[in-house]
Amino acid sequence: MSLYEIVEKTCLAPRVYQWFVQAPAIADKHRPGQFVIIQTTENSERIPLTIVESRKEQGLIRIIFQKVGKSTSDMAALQPGDSLFAVAGPLGTPTHLDMFGSVVCIGGGIGAAPLLPIARGLKERGNQITGILGARSKELLILEPEMRELSKKLYITTDDGSAGEKGFVTDVLKQIIESGQHIDQVVTIGPPVMMKMTAETTRAHAISTVASLNTIMVDGTGMCGGCRIHVNDETKFVCVDGPEFDAHQVDWDEMLKRQNIYRDHECRLFRNQTDETL
Amino acid sequence: MKNKERLLIDPVKMPEQEPETRIHNQKEVPLGFSLDQAKREALRCLQCKNPKCVEDCPVNIDIPRFIGQIAEGDITAAVRTVKEKNVFPSICGRVCPQEEQCQSRCTVGKIHKDVDKSVGIGRLERFVADWDRAHYTENTVRVETKTGKKAAVVGSGPAGLTVAGDLAKKGHSVTVYEALHKPGGVLIYGIPEFRLPKAIVQQEVENLEKLGVQFRYNAIIGNTFTLQELRDEYDTVFIGTGAGLPRFLNVPGENLLGVYSANEYLTRANLMRAYDFPNSDTPILRDERVVIVGGGNVAMDAARTARRLGAEHSMIVYRRSLDELPARKEEVHHAKEEGIEFHLLRNPVEIFGDEQGWVTGIQVIKMQLGEPDESGRRRPIPIPDSEYKIDCGIVIVAIGNRPNPLLLKETPELQVRDKGTLQITPETGETSIPGVFSGGDIVQGAATVILAMGDGRKAAEAMHRYMTGEQE
Ligand SMILES: Cc1cc2nc3c(=O)[nH]c(=O)nc-3n(C[C@H](O)[C@H](O)[C@H](O)COP(=O)(O)OP(=O)(O)OC[C@H]3O[C@@H](n4cnc5c(N)ncnc54)[C@H](O)[C@@H]3O)c2cc1C
Ligand SMILES: Cc1cc2nc3c(=O)[nH]c(=O)nc-3n(C[C@H](O)[C@H](O)[C@H](O)COP(=O)(O)OP(=O)(O)OC[C@H]3O[C@@H](n4cnc5c(N)ncnc54)[C@H](O)[C@@H]3O)c2cc1C
Ligand code: FES
Numbered sequence: 001m002s003l004y005e006i007v008e009k010t011c012l013a014p015r016v017y018q019w020f021v022q023a024p025a026i027a028d029k030h031r032p033g034q035f036v037i038i039q040t041t042e043n044s045e046r047i048p049l050t051i052v053e054s055r056k057e058q059g060l061i062r063i064i065f066q067k068v069g070k071s072t073s074d075m076a077a078l079q080p081g082d083s084l085f086a087v088a089g090p091l092g093t094p095t096h097l098d099m100f101g102s103v104v105c106i107g108g109g110i111g112a113a114p115l116l117p118i119a120r121g122l123k124e125r126g127n128q129i130t131g132i133l134g135a136r137s138k139e140l141l142i143l144e145p146e147m148r149e150l151s152k153k154l155y156i157t158t159d160d161g162s163a164g165e166k167g168f169v170t171d172v173l174k175q176i177i178e179s180g181q182h183i184d185q186v187v188t189i190g191p192p193v194m195m196k197m198t199a200e201t202t203r204a205h206a207i208s209t210v211a212s213l214n215t216i217m218v219d220g221t222g223m224c225g226g227c228r229i230h231v232n233d234e235t236k237f238v239c240v241d242g243p244e245f246d247a248h249q250v251d252w253d254e255m256l257k258r259q260n261i262y263r264d265h266e267c268r269l270f271r272n273q274t275d276e277t278l
Numbered sequence: 279m280k281n282k283e284r285l286l287i288d289p290v291k292m293p294e295q296e297p298e299t300r301i302h303n304q305k306e307v308p309l310g311f312s313l314d315q316a317k318r319e320a321l322r323c324l325q326c327k328n329p330k331c332v333e334d335c336p337v338n339i340d341i342p343r344f345i346g347q348i349a350e351g352d353i354t355a356a357v358r359t360v361k362e363k364n365v366f367p368s369i370c371g372r373v374c375p376q377e378e379q380c381q382s383r384c385t386v387g388k389i390h391k392d393v394d395k396s397v398g399i400g401r402l403e404r405f406v407a408d409w410d411r412a413h414y415t416e417n418t419v420r421v422e423t424k425t426g427k428k429a430a431v432v433g434s435g436p437a438g439l440t441v442a443g444d445l446a447k448k449g450h451s452v453t454v455y456e457a458l459h460k461p462g463g464v465l466i467y468g469i470p471e472f473r474l475p476k477a478i479v480q481q482e483v484e485n486l487e488k489l490g491v492q493f494r495y496n497a498i499i500g501n502t503f504t505l506q507e508l509r510d511e512y513d514t515v516f517i518g519t520g521a522g523l524p525r526f527l528n529v530p531g532e533n534l535l536g537v538y539s540a541n542e543y544l545t546r547a548n549l550m551r552a553y554d555f556p557n558s559d560t561p562i563l564r565d566e567r568v569v570i571v572g573g574g575n576v577a578m579d580a581a582r583t584a585r586r587l588g589a590e591h592s593m594i595v596y597r598r599s600l601d602e603l604p605a606r607k608e609e610v611h612h613a614k615e616e617g618i619e620f621h622l623l624r625n626p627v628e629i630f631g632d633e634q635g636w637v638t639g640i641q642v643i644k645m646q647l648g649e650p651d652e653s654g655r656r657r658p659i660p661i662p663d664s665e666y667k668i669d670c671g672i673v674i675v676a677i678g679n680r681p682n683p684l685l686l687k688e689t690p691e692l693q694v695r696d697k698g699t700l701q702i703t704p705e706t707g708e709t710s711i712p713g714v715f716s717g718g719d720i721v722q723g724a725a726t727v728i729l730a731m732g733d734g735r736k737a738a739e740a741m742h743r744y745m746t747g748e749q750e
Contacts (some may be wrong), residue, residue: 004382019699025502039459043551045559070670071559086459088496186454192673218550218560221457221498223522224542228533235526240684257635 003224004084007060012142015067016110019075024059026051026089032121033095033212033244035114036061037220039086040078045071048217048239050114051090061087064113064142091220092243097121098207101184104176105151106132106169106198108190114212115189116150122187123150130176130183131155134169134190135144138162170197181205188247192259196252203248211247213238215258229255281324290319290399297615301585304471304553308401309614311697313353320348322386322679323397330383331399336732339363341380341399348402360403365443366436366731368411368478371404373469374728375606377595392605411481416428421489422449427745430455430512432499432685435463436727437518438553439486439717440734441741442747446489453512455497457684460549463520464719467549468541470579472586473609476548500688505714514713516742517692517700521719522682526675527571531629536563538691540572540676547583551710565671567591569640571626572676573598578609580674581618592618593668597625597658623647625658627665629673639669681720699723707737708744715741 005093008020026036030051037046053062067076078084084272095118103122107115112133123129131151135141136159148154155172156164165172169190186209188198195211202209220239227238230251236242293309294300300307311319323345331341342360347356360367380399381387386397427450431438434456442452460466462479489491499505499519508515519693525538526532546552550560568584570577573596584592594613596603597624603610614620624642632638644664647656681698693701693710700709700716707715717733719725 025497029502042459043558045550070556076557086496087461088457088498088502090499218545219458219544221522222682223524224545225524225526225539226542228526230533235528240687254635257452257535258533260561 002053002083004087005081006078006080008082009078009080012064013140016074016140016142017065017067019063019065019083020055020060021063021087022059023061023087023089026087027054027056027059027061030054030061031094032097033114033245034090034092035088035220036063036087037091037217038063038075038084040071040074041085044085046086046220047071047075048091048214048220050117050179050212052113052116065109066110068157079203091239093241095121095244097125099126101127102130102182103127103185103187104130104132104173104183105147106134106173106186106188106190106194107143107147108134108188108194109136109140109168110142111188111190111194111212112141112147115187116143116146118169118189118212119147119150127185128152130181132157132169132172133164134158135163136160143176169194170201173198173201177201177205177207185210186247187211192252192256195247195250196256199247199250199252210244210246211250212243213245213250213255214237214243215255216261226274229258279321284322284324285386287318287322289322289395289398290315290401292377292398297617300472301616304586306475307472310408311401311405313351313409316348316402317351319398319402320345321348324385324386330385331380331397334383335363335381336379336728337363337735339380339403344406345397345399345402348406353406353409356406358402360406361410364403364731365440366482367403368407369409369436369465369474369482370728370731371400371402372474372478373465374400375604375726376400377607379728380607395448411478421447424451424511425449425746427451427514428453428512429514429516429741429745430508431516432505432508433457433463433518433520433718433720434461434483434493435518435520435718436465437520437720437734437737438463438516439482440731441516441518441715441717441738442491443486443489444735444738445741446486446491446695448738450513450742450745451490451492453492455499455503455508456493456495457498459495461495463518464522467545468576468579470544470548472582473579478533498684500685505685505689505692505711509711509713512606513745514715516734516737516741517709517714517716517720518718518730519682519685519720520730521679521724523680523698524675525678525680527626527677529628531631531637532675534629534631534637534673535635536565536631537629538563538672538674540570540576540674541679543580543674544576544583547587553583553587562587563672564588567593567670568672568674569593569595569668569670570674570676571578571595571640572678573603573605574676574678575605575609576678577674577676578605578613578618580676582609583618584612584672584674585616585618589672591670593621593670594618595621595624595640595642595668597623597627598655599623599647602655623658623670625660626673630667637671637673639667640673641665641667671672679719679724681723684687697723705736706740707733708740713744715744
């Protein structure tokens with residue numbers, strides 16, 4: 001089997017794919033919270049993706065990704081047997097896994113993927129897990145069975161009410177807090193707006209909250225500084241200092257803006273508009 | 279030919295792409311000498327008995343000899359002479375700061391009282407190297423019998439590549455581990471195509487592969503493999519991880535949209551080929567007005583890249599004057615020809631943005647030069663109340679790099695000095711861990727290609743002795 005070969009591909013939800021990729025050295029070293037940088041071809045972008053799970057004996061890593069733009073679309077077009085041009089890792093500081101007690105793990109959309117290994121690690125340390133998974137609608141929910149297995153209780157929210165409760169993950173979080181259930185730690189991963197809302201919700205109750213940031217990256221090794229963000233008024237590099245940070249200290253508005261730097265830019269160029277419109 | 283006649287020959291200018299043409303392409307700017315041009319330039323050399331130029335070459339190439347061989351038309355011999363001391367002349371001939379090294383001591387330049395009239399040693403070195411690449415038919419490098427010893431090299435910049443080549447020639451089996459997906463270090467991700475074509479670096483790597491050197495990409499030592507694992511598997515290890523940690527200004531507005539570190543800007547443009555977007559997938563912001571903060575080679579590269587990416591105004595903001603610009607003279611000259619604007623004696627104090635967070639301009643303060651500081655250069659002092667705004671849409675921070683701490687973070691037993699550089703024994707390059715050697719920017723701080731190669735040379739010798747037990 002060749003290095004970086006995709007040995008298995010599954011479609012988990014519309015636009016969401018799961019891969020098992022041959023990467024023995026990375027599988028061997030991986031700890032929860034870490035990610036890889038993937039390039040499908042030599043001319044592809046370097047795309048950061050969380051390692052959801054590693055199977056050391058088989059030398060495989062599990063990746064779950066959502067098709068959002070050009071690079072992830074190219075990834076989605078690959079089939080089992082195809083090999084990736086590059087997979088580098090494991091990158092990032094592993095999650096600080098400790099015995100906190102009662103932990104609420106919140107995953108929004110594709111955020112369930114990076115959340116899973118952290119929730120599993122926390123459970124293995126003896127924490128009691130309460131899970132909240134949110135999605136826009138029922139078919140976009142992923143990893144529900146696995147999260148259910150790990151959680152003492154799992155809540156589901158959807159924007160349209162097609163599964164679980166209608167509403168946002170933060171609505172459930174508020175209910176849990178108001179019900180008086182004791183919470184030692186919250187982990188939140190999903191769209192930046194969701195993580196920001198979670199942080200605002202827990203801040204009022206002084207509940208320690210960790211978020212995993214998905215800034216735009218290039219090298220992923222601390223060389224370019226492109227992933228930088230303000231945390232507690234200090235500049236941090238998400239790829240090496242993170243990706244997890246104290247959610248109450250992240251400058252969320254900056255994070256939201258920086259994540260979209262290339263959105264308009266790429267679209268414009270893809271539509272082949274003339275230079276004046278740039 | 280008499281020396282008097284030699285001194286009458288004008289320096290031969292190397293043909294270059296016209297500025298108006300080259301700002302629209304990525305192709306190399308100087309086009310190289312023809313054989314006739316090289317011979318003519320070589321005739322200017324006085325063949326000094328006591329050549330000062332050799333003293334100031336960090337690897338002591340026998341400069342008069344190779345130039346004499348060019349003058350005689352025996353280029354094969356010249357190649358051999360250069361390669362005795364310099365493994366990658368095609369790279370050094372392009373990027374070495376020659377006017378500060380060999381050419382600064384050239385007798386011809388001294389007689390004309392003008393360093394620009396020195397013999398074009400760098401250009402001749404480049405000619406020799408290009409000739410070698412064009413006429414390269416077989417691997418003439420002798421590889422000694424296999425020693426059965428194994429060495430690992432961490433990082434494929436000039437330091438690591440030099441070590442790999444030297445050790446392979448001595449019969450050791452060498453594996454290079456590189457964090458990125460391509461070899462070359464700064465040569466491939468930092469220095470632009472128009473100054474050092476990627477194909478040249480690629481060819482040097484292929485030559486090493488022919489010597490049996492193995493390359494493993496996407497291998498981050500400290501993460502993918504630990505240093506301990508390499509020590510267990512190999513007889514010696516070389517660390518050449520470079521200075522890849524960008525410094526920022528620490529002024530307000532530094533995380534606004536459109537503020538890049540030079541590392542990110544150049545990596546997107548070069549390694550990821552963003553200049554070819556959307557044929558390559560990595561985007562890069564383009565703007566009519568770009569400000570680059572800094573005055574070194576990195577700043578010049580960023581400014582000239584911005585120009586090629588469509589900036590009408592590509593502006594260098596530097597806190598000292600033209601005399602103190604640390605960049606190579608030739609690159610400053612090229613930059614000026616390409617219309618790069620120099621805002622000297624200016625220091626940024628803040629970056630401004632609009633409501634969406636996009637950069638709109640940079641606030642600078644005027645500076646004046648005071649007494650010399652520790653570096654011997656006159657210290658820039660802000661002039662009170664002299665701030666004003668330069669409008670721009672992109673700011674590129676090119677004020678230097680520090681050693682990348684990734685490997686060190688995972689290897690606390692490696693001793694470092696205060697600035698994060700590795701502690702080594704100067705004579706051998708050995709680190710605080712026996713059998714682990716180091717050199718290049720991770721030891722020197724951000725330095726030069728030739729110094730990194732010199733370090734590699736020295737370390738390779740020491741590693742060879744370490745592995746074979748041979749004495750000097
Ligand atoms: C540490 C880390 C772990 C991640 N883990 C996962 C994961 O497990 N599964 C998953 O689906 N995604 C994950 N991401 C996000 C993933 O990298 C982006 O979705 C991907 O880069 C988008 O690439 P694209 O070219 O297809 O989209 P583009 O066309 O580049 O952009 C589409 C949209 O995504 C934004 N975007 C571009 N690059 C990134 C980026 N690196 N991160 C976030 N947004 C980006 C753009 O601004 C734009 O709005 C992770 C990101 C980080 C930093
Ligand atoms: C834009 C720019 C322009 C320059 N212009 C000139 C010039 O004109 N002339 C000149 O002489 N010098 C110039 N320099 C400086 C010169 O490039 C450096 O001094 C030289 O490249 C240092 O070589 P090195 O081998 O020590 O490190 P680098 O070239 O930095 O290479 C280090 C390599 O190690 C890899 N690496 C890092 N960490 C790890 C790890 N943990 N595991 C595996 N691999 C790792 C990196 O990815 C990189 O490929 C320039 C520098 C820059 C940035
Ligand atoms: S991605 Fe380049 S420094 Fe983090």
